[in-house]
Amino acid sequence: MTLYGLENLPYGVFSTAGGVRRIGVRLGSSVLDLSRAEADEQILAGGALRQPTLNVLMSLGRPQRAAVRAQVVELAGAGALTAVPLADATLHLPFDVADYTDFYSSEHHAVNVGRILRPDHPALPPNWKHLPAGYHGRSGTVVVSGVPIRRPSGQLGAGVFGPSQRLDIEAEIGFVVGVPGSRIRTGEFADHVFGVVLVNDWSARDIQAFEYQPLGPFLGKSFATSVSPWVVPLDAFAPVPPPVQDPVPLDYLLPPGSGLDIALTVDWNDTRVSSPPFAQMYWTPAQQLAHLTVNGAGVRTGDLFASGTVSGPDRATQAGSFLELTRNGAEPVRLADGSTRAFLADGDTVTIRATATGIAGGRIGLGSVTGTVVA
C-alpha cells in the first residue's frame, strides 16, 4: 500500500531542468503537473495552480479548495495528468512564509527540557497547562528540506564567541494557514488551515542558553528552520481524540479539537535514534490557532505555526531533540558507524520522516525533511 496514493496527494512546488516553478501533487514516486493541467484547461482553478507558490491556492475558501481537489483526485485517478518522475524534479519551498510561530505543546518535551535546563524550578512553568505557550520565529530563514545548514556562530557565554558547540534539532509538525482570520474558534480550524508539513527547527543550545532571558529564543533559533516540500491537505488526516487536559482549559480553547495520529522518525546519519509520537501532544493545533488569534492578532495566507518539539514519554526512544536524547550531552548516543554524538558534528545529516493515519484508515506519508550541517 503506497503512502502517496489518491487519498494523500500532497501539494508541492517543483521544477525540472531549467524550468520555472510549477505546482504539483505527489502520487507514488511521481509529481503530477497541476500548473500544466490548468494551462491545458483540464482543471479550472481560477489561476490558482498557475503560480510559483501555493499561496493563492491556499487562500481559497474551503468549498473552492475542495472543488479544485475533487478535480485533481479524479484526473489523477484516471491517469490523465502529466507525471514527472520525482527523481527528475527539484522541489522548492512550497509557499511564501508570512509569519512563523513556534509553540511548545508537548508535555513530555517541556518536562524534559525544564528538568535539564532549570533543575531548581518545577519542570513545567506555572502557565504551561493554562495556555499553549509560543513565540515568534524568523520567517525569512525558513528553508526547504535539503538546504545545507551552516553552523551558526554567536555568544556562547559572557565574552565567548564562536561556532555553536551544541547544535541540535527539533522535530515538529507545522500547520500552514490558507484563509486569513482573527479570533478563530477551535471549531473553525479547518476553515483556515490548508495543510501540514514536517519541520526541523534547528537550535543552537549554547547560544540559546545565554540569550533567552528575558525575551525568549532569538539567535539560537533564527539561523534556519527546515520544512518538508510536501504540504499534506488537512482533510487527508484522520482525527484522533486529544489527551485529557487537566485543568480544563478556558472557554476559548474549547472544544479542544482533534489530535493527529502522526508517527515521526528521526535519523541521525544512518541511525534511527528516535520515533516521536504526535498523537500524545498536550495542546491541539486548533487550540494553538485559537490562542494565537484570541488577542485580536490576524493570521495571513502563508502563516506557518509549528507544534513545538514532539517528544513522547520515553526519553531514550521518543525524544524530538538531541538535548533530551543525550540529556544535554551527558549520555551520548552511539551511531551505526560506531561513533558517538552528544550534539551535531559538521557533515552530519538529520532526516525526519513521518506517516499518519489517513481519513480512509490507511497510512499516508508526509515525506521527509532533511538537512546536512556544514561548517
Added chain:
Amino acid sequence: MTLYGLENLPYGVFSTAGGVRRIGVRLGSSVLDLSRAEADEQILAGGALRQPTLNVLMSLGRPQRAAVRAQVVELAGAGALTAVPLADATLHLPFDVADYTDFYSSEHHAVNVGRILRPDHPALPPNWKHLPAGYHGRSGTVVVSGVPIRRPSGQLGAGVFGPSQRLDIEAEIGFVVGVPGSRIRTGEFADHVFGVVLVNDWSARDIQAFEYQPLGPFLGKSFATSVSPWVVPLDAFAPVPPPVQDPVPLDYLLPPGSGLDIALTVDWNDTRVSSPPFAQMYWTPAQQLAHLTVNGAGVRTGDLFASGTVSGPDRATQAGSFLELTRNGAEPVRLADGSTRAFLADGDTVTIRATATGIAGGRIGLGSVTGTVVA
C-alpha cells in the same frame, strides 16, 4: 525653519480620493508625487517609484538609491513636482514588512522594567551588557499610524480571561532594511538600512506577565504595532557618538557605529507626559543589525527592527512606557483634563512625535505615530 525641508524629504505611500497607492515625499505640508514624476519621465528610477509600496525602491543599492534621491531633491527644490496637500492625502503603510524584530537597547528602560517586574533579581539580566537582546514580533500586525487599536483580550493570570487591564505603549525608533544581507558588519550598516520610522509597540502588560516565561513576549505584543507613515532616509540624520560601553563588546559589535540624536515626545490625549531621548540608547542600530545577522540569519528588503523602548534617565519625564511612568500603576499620572491614568483607557489616544539633528545641522521631523484605543 521647517522640519520637512529639502534635507529631509521622507518617503511615504499615499492616495487621494479613490485613487491607487503612490509613492511620494513630504515637503512642508505637501506630498510630492514621485509615482507621477516617474510616469512622466521626470525621474528615472527603473520603475521603483511606480509601485504601491517602497520595497522596490528600498531594495536598490546605495549608489542607485542616491541617484534617485539626487533627482528628487533637484526637482523638489525647483518646484517641478506635483504637490498634493497633506490634508488631501491618505497615508498608508509605506512598506511590506518582512520580519519584525524588537530589541531592548535602552539601559534606563531595562533597569526600570527589571526593578518593577523582577524586584528579587538584579535590574539588568546577566547577558544585557554583552549583547543587544531582542526577539521576533508579528509582522502581520504592523499597522500604519492612525489605525485604531482594539484592546486585546487574553489570559491575565491562571484561569482569568478578559480584556487587558494594563494596556501600555512602547515609544521606539524603527529601522527599515532595504538591501538584503547576512553577517553584516557594523560598518556596513548604511549599505543595508534604508531609513527610520517611529514605532509604538503596544503592549498588554497583564497578558505579557502571565505568558512570557520561558519563551518571551507573545500575545502581549502581537495584537498591534504602529509605525509612522514617513520613512526618513538614513542619510538625512547627523551621526552622534554612542554612549561608552563597558564591558567593551565583542569584535563583531565593533566599531559600535553611530547613535542618532532623535528627541521623542509622548502625548497621552492632550497631555505631554514624556520626552524620551534616543541619543542615550546603549546599543546602536548598527550593533543591533550586526547581532541580528551574526548567526548567519539573513535580512530581507522590508525587515523592520525596532530599538526597544526609548527611556531616558529621568523616569518621571523621559519614560518610553507607561509601565515605567506610572511605576506599574502605583503612581498614576494626571492628564490636562484633570483625570488620572495608570494604563490606557478606552478612547485614549497616544501620539509619539520626534525630531532629529539632520545631516546639515538643523532639525528634521520624523512625523508622528498615533493610535486610539477602542474597546
